[in-house]
Every structure is written in structure tokens, then in C-alpha cells.
Amino acid sequence: MIIKDLLRSPAGLAGVVILVLFSLISLYVLVTFPLDYGTRYWSNPKYWEDYPKLVPPVWFNYFVPYKLPQHYVSDLTKPTEEAENIKRYVFTYDLDADKFPTGVIFKYMNLTFYGDLPVISLKVKRPDGREITLIDFDGGIPPPRPGESPPYVRFVESPRTIILAAEPQAIRKAAAFADELGVACTTSEVLQAGLVTYIIFGEPVSNRCAAESFKPLKGRYVFEAEVVGDPRDQIGLVRLVVQGAVYGAMGTDYLGRDLAQGLLFGFPVALFIGGVVALLATLVGMALGIISGYIGGKTDEAIQRFADVMNNLPTLPLLILFVFVLGRSLFNIILVLVLFGWAGITIIVRSMVLSVKSSQFVEAARLAGASSWWIMRRHILPPVLPYSFALIILNIPGAILSEASLSFLGLGDPSIPTWGQVLQQAFDNGALQNFAWWWILPPGLLIVLTAVGFVLVFFALEPLVNPRLRRQ
Amino acid sequence: MASLAKTLIMKAISLVIVLIGVLVLLAVVMGATGLSDKMLKSLLTAEVQEYKQMLIRQGRDPAAVEKAVQEYNKTRAEALGIDKPWYVRLPQLIYKLLVLDLGNSRTLQSSWGSNKISDLILDRLPNTIILTTTGITFTALVGIWIGLFIGSNIGSRADRVVSILSAVSYALPLWFMGLVLILVLAYAPKILWGIQIFPPGGMVSIPPPTDPVAYFLDVLWHLSLPLLASFIVFFGGWAYSTRNIVFNVSQEDFVSFARAKGLPEDVVRRRYILRPSLPPILTNFILSLAGSISGYIITERVFNWPGMGSLYYHAITALDEPVIFALTYIFTLVYIVARFILEILYVAVDPRIRLA
Numbered sequence: 001m002i003i004k005d006l007l008r009s010p011a012g013l014a015g016v017v018i019l020v021l022f023s024l025i026s027l028y029v030l031v032t033f034p035l036d037y038g039t040r041y042w043s044n045p046k047y048w049e050d051y052p053k054l055v056p057p058v059w060f061n062y063f064v065p066y067k068l069p070q071h072y073v074s075d076l077t078k079p080t081e082e083a084e085n086i087k088r089y090v091f092t093y094d095l096d097a098d099k100f101p102t103g104v105i106f107k108y109m110n111l112t113f114y115g116d117l118p119v120i121s122l123k124v125k126r127p128d129g130r131e132i133t134l135i136d137f138d139g140g141i142p143p144p145r146p147g148e149s150p151p152y153v154r155f156v157e158s159p160r161t162i163i164l165a166a167e168p169q170a171i172r173k174a175a176a177f178a179d180e181l182g183v184a185c186t187t188s189e190v191l192q193a194g195l196v197t198y199i200i201f202g203e204p205v206s207n208r209c210a211a212e213s214f215k216p217l218k219g220r221y222v223f224e225a226e227v228v229g230d231p232r233d234q235i236g237l238v239r240l241v242v243q244g245a246v247y248g249a250m251g252t253d254y255l256g257r258d259l260a261q262g263l264l265f266g267f268p269v270a271l272f273i274g275g276v277v278a279l280l281a282t283l284v285g286m287a288l289g290i291i292s293g294y295i296g297g298k299t300d301e302a303i304q305r306f307a308d309v310m311n312n313l314p315t316l317p318l319l320i321l322f323v324f325v326l327g328r329s330l331f332n333i334i335l336v337l338v339l340f341g342w343a344g345i346t347i348i349v350r351s352m353v354l355s356v357k358s359s360q361f362v363e364a365a366r367l368a369g370a371s372s373w374w375i376m377r378r379h380i381l382p383p384v385l386p387y388s389f390a391l392i393i394l395n396i397p398g399a400i401l402s403e404a405s406l407s408f409l410g411l412g413d414p415s416i417p418t419w420g421q422v423l424q425q426a427f428d429n430g431a432l433q434n435f436a437w438w439w440i441l442p443p444g445l446l447i448v449l450t451a452v453g454f455v456l457v458f459f460a461l462e463p464l465v466n467p468r469l470r471r472q
Numbered sequence: 473m474a475s476l477a478k479t480l481i482m483k484a485i486s487l488v489i490v491l492i493g494v495l496v497l498l499a500v501v502m503g504a505t506g507l508s509d510k511m512l513k514s515l516l517t518a519e520v521q522e523y524k525q526m527l528i529r530q531g532r533d534p535a536a537v538e539k540a541v542q543e544y545n546k547t548r549a550e551a552l553g554i555d556k557p558w559y560v561r562l563p564q565l566i567y568k569l570l571v572l573d574l575g576n577s578r579t580l581q582s583s584w585g586s587n588k589i590s591d592l593i594l595d596r597l598p599n600t601i602i603l604t605t606t607g608i609t610f611t612a613l614v615g616i617w618i619g620l621f622i623g624s625n626i627g628s629r630a631d632r633v634v635s636i637l638s639a640v641s642y643a644l645p646l647w648f649m650g651l652v653l654i655l656v657l658a659y660a661p662k663i664l665w666g667i668q669i670f671p672p673g674g675m676v677s678i679p680p681p682t683d684p685v686a687y688f689l690d691v692l693w694h695l696s697l698p699l700l701a702s703f704i705v706f707f708g709g710w711a712y713s714t715r716n717i718v719f720n721v722s723q724e725d726f727v728s729f730a731r732a733k734g735l736p737e738d739v740v741r742r743r744y745i746l747r748p749s750l751p752p753i754l755t756n757f758i759l760s761l762a763g764s765i766s767g768y769i770i771t772e773r774v775f776n777w778p779g780m781g782s783l784y785y786h787a788i789t790a791l792d793e794p795v796i797f798a799l800t801y802i803f804t805l806v807y808i809v810a811r812f813i814l815e816i817l818y819v820a821v822d823p824r825i826r827l828a
Contacts, residue, residue, distance in 0.1 A: 011639075305486075305489070308486065308490075309486075309489065309490045309493050312487075312490050312808075312811070313490065313494065313804060313807075314763065314765070314766035314803050314804060314807045315766075316766050316767075316769055316770075317766050317769070317784070317799065317800045317803040317804065318800060318804075320769075320784060320788070320796070320800070321498075321501070321796055321797065321800040322501075324788060324793075324796055325501055325505050325507075325793075397642070397643055401643075401645055404645065405645065405647070405770050408647065408770055408773075409769075409770060409773070409784070409785055409788060410785070410788055410789060411788065423648070423651070427651065427774070432651070432654055432655055432658075432659050432672065433659065435655070435659050435660060435663045435664075437655060440651055440652070440655055441652065441655075444645075444648040444651060444652065447645070447648065448643055448644050448645075448648065451642070451643035451644075452639065452640070452643040455639050455642050455643050456639065459639065
């Protein structure tokens with residue numbers, strides 16, 4: 001019945017929609033992300049090295065007069081095609097931009113070969129049907145050492161990385177291809193002006209050898225990496241990176257981290273912290289409030305004085321101090337937030353208990369010989385419960401905001417990405433100075449939206465569960 | 473009059489209890505975490521080192537110096553109480569905090585290069601007070617004014633807007649609003665069009681203007697964004713709570729009676745509604761002034777405002793524990809003292825409390 005009434009008010013409906021949506025996202029994240037995502041990926045800069053640094057999201061293209069190229073990272077662990085002694089890895093990149101990508105990087109790891117050095121080559125088929133062989137063979141594979149017996153394993157610790165703009169072979173091939181397009185370029189000109197990507201992705205508009213002579217040729221580019229050698233030869237991982245200027249749904253930060261992932265991981269974390277803190281603080285506050293109100297006398301006086309003291313302290317400085325002293329872990333943050341969060345609830349619950357306590361059914365129960373414990377559990381608790389539930393809802397956004405504040409001061413749990421920490425890193429690493437709006441606005445708006453969702457639900461819930469308001 | 477004194481004394485006692493509670497809490501934390509030991513040890517090492525240098529300068533023979541130094545080390549350690557466990561030293565710790573003997577910071581310095589924590593705080597506290605009092609006062613005055621107006625127009629469009637804004641006040645952190653304003657009003661015009669409309673942070677330009685009037689205007693210019701941020705965040709809350717107070721008073725029987733008597737609406741509003749509404753509005757104002765000191769900790773960091781909040785952040789990043797303890801204590805102290813002063817004011821303003 002309450003749920004129906006709740007959904008009838010527009011504020012309640014809006015709040016419920018936000019919260020249900022956020023809970024579904026949290027569930028999705030819990031299912032798809034590993035629990036150690038923070039330490040394994042998010043705080044591991046090496047994992048993000050091939051991602052673009054500080055670029056806006058893909059949809060930024062809808063708001064600018066010229067389209068920026070998308071960043072492309074793709075990994076293949078198995079060959080796309082395999083024929084006798086040839087293994088072929090195929091990557092497709094769609095260029096739909098008015099600017100050129102800034103570079104192409106080809107990487108592979110865990111090369112295993114048995115006999116001769118395998119011949120690894122890379123070529124690209126352009127949308128106009130032309131084909132450029134960028135690398136004929138990779139001369140950077142260390143040959144077998146004397147005394148080493150097959151299988152030979154190479155590039156285990158760090159991958160073989162070929163940056164096309166600095167690879168002599170690719171520069172020679174690009175210069176030759178530029179000639180074919182009608183732009184006369186020498187290899188040194190291509191190297192110095194950094195023309196490799198312009199030649200690969202461009203069509204000529206004049207015959208002078210300069211970046212301005214090319215405009216992007218839009219369409220599908222198919223990159224093919226080939227390994228020719230013994231049929232048993234293997235590559236663990238092949239990666240192609242086309243360096244663009246926009247990436248993903250939410251852009252990237254200064255380390256190249258995909259902000260969409262960090263923000264997604266923040267959903268369950270925020271709801272968990274808010275939910276656990278509010279639940280525990282309300283339970284403690286409710287228990288103390290009932291005891292204080294029902295038993296009265298010295299106990300009441302002691303509990304109320306103590307709650308008064310806790311309620312009158314400026315919380316944030318004490319939160320900062322305690323988290324700083326105890327250490328920045330999720331457990332400590334929750335503990336400290338509960339420690340400073342129960343007092344207000346105790347005071348409210350006590351006043352409700354006082355009014356219930358004087359009612360006739362309590363008196364009847366006492367005359368019938370019921371114990372205090374029984375009366376508190378069976379007669380005092382039930383009328384207090386609905387409002388306490390509303391208090392849980394009200395305390396969730398407070399806890400989420402407090403956690404965000406602590407995180408923003410650098411006191412968040414470093415092993416778990418939260419929205420507050422994303423904001424703190426943005427602020428500390430020049431997001432404002434670089435006008436990286438995609439790095440500042442979304443995490444903050446998510447914090448605000450979560451808080452608004454809970455506050456709206458509380459506003460809609462309060463008149464339904466507060467006996468004083470209901471009578472009016 | 474006797475009851476007034478009694479009320480005030482009760483308030484004073486309960487606030488002193490709060491203060492002592494905080495002191496004990498801080499002292500226990502400092503002792504239990506070994507921080508107090510660490511601080512005393514570094515003090516002892518410094519003293520002993522100095523003594524040794526003095527002896528060497530006097531040209532004593534090395535063996536005698538070594539012996540004298542060890543003797544001195546022992547007597548000083550006893551005097552500082554470092555040989556006793558921390559819970560025995562608790563009263564001493566509490567006393568030190570109470571008399572504001574806050575010790576020295578590890579790395580942070582005041583603007584004139586002093587390492588004493590009391591200097592550090594004296595350096596920063598006025599800046600914090602400038603920021604918070606202007607922020608609260610400006611927002612509260614406008615909010616209360618609007619609230620008084622819509623309190624007598626319940627259900628109007630303005631009323632509904634304010635109700636929504638008040639929910640925003642609860643959910644929107646001031647520091648995030650600050651970030652957004654800096655991004656949109658300070659950096660965006662500078663980066664996109666090359667004009668600096670608002671400063672991105674700080675309290676005065678570098679170098680500060682020498683002319684006092686120019687200096688004042690420069691501080692005002694730097695205050696504009698923090699003020700705007702607190703206005704956007706807190707305005708709705710102020711207007712809404714004022715509206716509720718006015719609305720509740722206007723439902724009272726004496727208001728209906730005044731109307732029934734045939735008094736002109738204008739007189740009813742001024743004398744019968746606004747007058748009794750003022751004390752609770754004033755309480756709101758007073759309490760939020762007391763709370764504002766710690767409410768701007770993070771906002772100061774966002775606006776790079778050289779106040780206590782920024783100091784807090786620097787202390788956290790520099791792992792300067794003594795400063796963190798001292799700041800926590802000072803924040804609590806300022807809050808409690810402000811509460812007490814304002815309680816007195818409140819009693820003076822509201823006849824119902826004064827005469828009860």
C-alpha cells in the first residue's frame with residue numbers, strides 16, 4: 001500500500017526510478033567486473049598505456065564542427081584465419097573523421113617459434129581498394145642464442161612494440177605509397193614531418209609533400225598482420241592501436257583510463273557504502289533510542305547527554321582525523337561514518353517512543369506482566385519501525401556525500417575507485433586547467449543524482465510513515 | 473532573571489562537557505596511536521642534540537661530553553614523561569591542548585615562516601572567517617527575504633520552485649558546485665575565448681595590489697565565485713525553512729483573531745506574523761554560522777582559499793599529524809565557543825525563552 005502511495009507522488013516516482021536504475025547498473029557491474037578491479041586494472045597505469053590520455057568521449061563529435069578520429073585498441077589472442085604455415089590476424093578500423101589519427105602502434109607478446117625466425121608482416125587495405133604493406137618482416141626478434149633449444153620464447157615480460165611513425169621500414173613504404181598517390185616525398189621528409197599516418201589514412205589534395213596535402217579518406221581500413229613460419233609457431237597476443245582523439249562513452253583521464261569503467265565501478269561502491277552506513281547507524285540509533293525512551297531515568301539521561309554531545313560536534317574534522325589515524329580502508333571509513341552517524345537518529349526515535357510508551361496498549365501489556373524486553377520488542381518497535389526505515393533512506397545520501405568528501409581530500413580507500421576519488425584525481429591532475437569537463441562533471445553529477453534519488457524518496461515517504469504528519 | 477541565568481549556565485555546562493569529551497577523545501587517540509610518543513621523542517632528540525652541541529663548543533673532552541649527554545637525556549626524558557606509558561601522561565596531554573600549547577608542525581609553515589602550530593592557525597583562521605561569514609550571511613539574507621515573501625504565498629509557482637531547490641541543497645555538495653563554477657566561469661572563458669572573467673582560485677592576485685581599496689576589491693573579486701557557489705547550494709534551504717516558519721506562525725490562532733478583529737492585512741503581516749517568526753529564523757542563522765567554520769573545509773581546497781580547510785588538506789598530504797590534531801581541536805573549539813555566544817544572543821532575542 002505504501003509503495004503504491006509512494007509511486008503516486010511525482011517526486012517519489014522520480015526517486016524510485018533513479019534508485020532502481022542505479023541498483024540495476026550496480027548489479028550489472030557486480031556480475032561483469034572482477035572484485036579486485038581497482039587494484040588489478042584501475043590503479044595499474046601499465047594496463048592503460050595504449051589508451052589515449054585526457055581525450056573527450058566519442059559523442060563529443062556531435063557538438064563540434066569537425067569530427068575527431070576515434071581511438072582504437074583491439075587485442076587478438078587467436079588468429080582470425082589460419083592456413084598451413086600462415087596465421088593471419090585481421091583488425092578493422094572505421095575512419096569517420098575530419099582529422100587524422102595521430103599514430104598507429106603494432107604490438108605483440110609471447111612469441112613462440114621452433115625453427116627459423118618467423119616472418120611477421122603488417123599490411124593495410126584502404127577503402128579505395130589500394131593496399132600498403134607497412135612491414136615486410138619484423139627484424140626485431142632476437143634470434144636463438146647458442147645453446148638455446150626450441151621452442152624459443154620471446155617478448156614475455158614486455159611486448160614487441162612497433163610505432164609506425166618511427167619505424168624505418170614503414171616510413172620507406174609510406175614514402176613509396178605517397179609517390180603512387182602523386183605526392184612526391186622522400187623518406188626523410190616523411191620522418192621529419194611525421195607524415196606516416198597522413199599517407200596511410202589520407203587522399204591527396206595537392207602534390208606538395210606536407211601534412212596539408214592530405215585529407216582523411218573515410219571508410220573501413222582492414223589491417224592484416226601475418227605470421228609465416230613453422231605451423232607450430234604461436235603468438236600469445238596481437239594488438240593494434242590507432243591513436244585517436246576521442247574514446248569511449250565517457251572519455252579518458254590523464255593516465256588513459258577509461259572513465260566509463262571507473263564511473264561504472266563507482267555505482268555499487270556508492271550504494272554499498274551508503275546502504276551499510278545508513279543501516280548500521282539507524283540500527284544503533286534505533287536501539288539506543290528505544291532503550292532510552294522506554295527505560296527512562298538515569299539510562300535515558302546518560303544516553304541523551306551522550307547523543308547530544310555526538311550531535312553537537314562538527315563532524316567533518318573528526319571524520320578526517322579518524323580516517324587519517326586509522327588508515328584509509330573501506331572498513332574504517334564505514335566504521336567512522338557509523339560512529340558519528342547514530343546520534344541524531346537516537347534523539348528522534350526516543351521522542352517517538354515517549355509518545356507510544358504512554359498509550360494504553362503498553363500499559364495493558366505491563367499490567368498483564370509482560371517484561372520490558374517483550375514490550376519493547378512487540379509494542380514499541382513496530383510503530384517506530386516505518387519511520388526508522390525512512391530514516392535509513394534519508395541517511396544514505398549523507399553517507400555517500402561524506403565518503404565523497406573524504407575521498408576528495410585524499411582519504412578514500414586507494415584500492416577501490418569511487419566517484420569522489422575520480423574527482424580528486426581530476427582536481428589534482430589539471431582537469432580544470434585543461435578544461436577536461438568530461439572528467440569533472442560526470443562523477444559529481446552521479447554523486448548528486450544518487451543523493452537526489454534518495455532525498456526524493458524520503459520526501460515522498462515521510463508523510464506516509466510519520467504519524468505526526470499523517471494525522472494532519 | 474534567575475531562570476535566564478540558569479538556562480545559560482546549563483548551556484555552558486553542557487558545552488564544556490562536549491569540549492572535555494573532545495579533548496579526552498583526541499588525547500586518547502594521540503596516545504593510543506603512538507603519535508604523542510613520537511612527538512615527545514623528536515622533542516627530546518632536539519633538546520639533547522642542542523645540549524651536546526653546547527658542551528662541544530665549550531671544549532670539554534669527548535668522554536665527559538658523552539657521559540653528560542646521557543645524564544641529560546635521562547633527566548629530560550623523565551621530565552617529559554616519555555618513560556611512562558601514554559595513559560599516565562593523559563592529563564598532561566589534555567592540559568597542553570586546553571591551553572593551546574599545540575606544539576610544532578613537522579613540515580608546514582605559516583606565511584611568515586613559523587613552524588609553531590598556533591602561528592599557522594592564526595595565519596589561516598581570519599581568511600576562513602572572511603570566506604564563511606560572507607558566504608553564509610549573503611545567502612541567508614537573500615534566502616530569508618525570499619522565504620518571508622513566499623511564506624505568505626504558499627502554493628504559488630515560486631513556492632514550488634523553492635521546495636525543489638531545498639532538496640537540491642541537501643543533495644548538492646558545496647565543493648562540487650565550486651568545481652563546476654570554476655570550470656564553467658573561470659576556465660572555460662579563459663581557454664575558449666581568452667578572457668579571464670573570474671579568478672580560478674586564491675584570495676588575492678599575485679602580486680597583491682598595494683593600494684588598500686584595490687586590495688579590498690581584489691579580495692571581493694576572488695570571493696565572487698565561492699559566494700555564488702554557496703548561494704546556489706544554500707539559497708533553497710534558507711528560503712524553504714523560512715517559508716515553513718512563516719507558514720506555521722500564520723496558522724496560529726492569534727493571527728486568525730487579528731484578522732477577525734478587522735486589522736488591515738498589512739498590520740497582521742508585520743506585527744502578528746513576521747515578528748514571532750524572527751527568533752526561530754535567527755536561530756537558524758546563528759547555528760549555521762557556528763557550523764559554517766567546518767562546512768567550508770573542502771570548498772576552501774577547491775577554491776585554493778588560504779584558510780584552515782586548505783591547511784587541513786596540506787597537513788593530510790604532508791602526513792603532518794600534529795597539525796591535523798590541532799586543527800580538529802580548533803575546529804571543535806571554535807564551533808563550541810560560537811555556539812555558546814550565539815545561545816546567549818538567542819536568549820536575548822526571544823522573549824519566550826527569556827521569560828519562561
